[in-house]
Amino acid sequence: MKKANEILELVKTDGLTKKEHQETRDFLVRSIFRDISFKKQEMSYVERELKELMSLLDFQLDSMPGIDLVTASALIAEIGDVRSFPNANKLARFAGIAPVYFGSGGKGKEQKSKQGNRTLHALFYNLAVQQVQVAKGSKLPRNPVFHAYYQRKLKEGKTKGQALVCIMRRLVNIIYGMMKHKTAYELPEIKEKDLV
Known part of the structure; x- marks a missing residue:
């Protein structure tokens, strides 16, 4: 207008x-x-x-920074009944975030999965990106805990993509717990030594 x-x-x-x-x-x-x-x-x-x-x-997913009404409803629609997943690992595999083992005869390695629900994978990816974003004006991270974790993974030698996958995996655990127990997200306190 x-x-x-x-x-x-x-x-x-x-x-x-x-x-x-x-x-x-x-x-x-x-x-x-x-x-x-x-x-x-x-x-x-x-x-x-x-x-x-x-x-x-009665899900409180929008209590987490970066999750608005539309994202929360999309997560619920893609995950469905969270009780159908016995644990967060099963949800991560369903979303295509958990690595898959390729090999036989005791030899092989784990590789990035190209399987799973790609819509849910994209939701977790976008959410991970939002967790490490820094506000332009104030230079403050949206989620200081995830920002510090992301920086720590980069220092360990992981690429930006690999560090985001680590965050996605953690987000699966958090969202799984929030949906299973119908709890709100509480930003954990960050220790001085964890700050970069």
């Missing part, structure tokens, strides 16, 4: 700018505007419905 008003103001200052087939152009712009307005209204209805459903389910 703000951008549209700015454009209209610029059009007024330009004066007469009519071109060939101007009526058709005006019609298309109005049509796009009506479509955007409709979708924004629909999104507010969907968000209201999601809030109501989330309060009924």
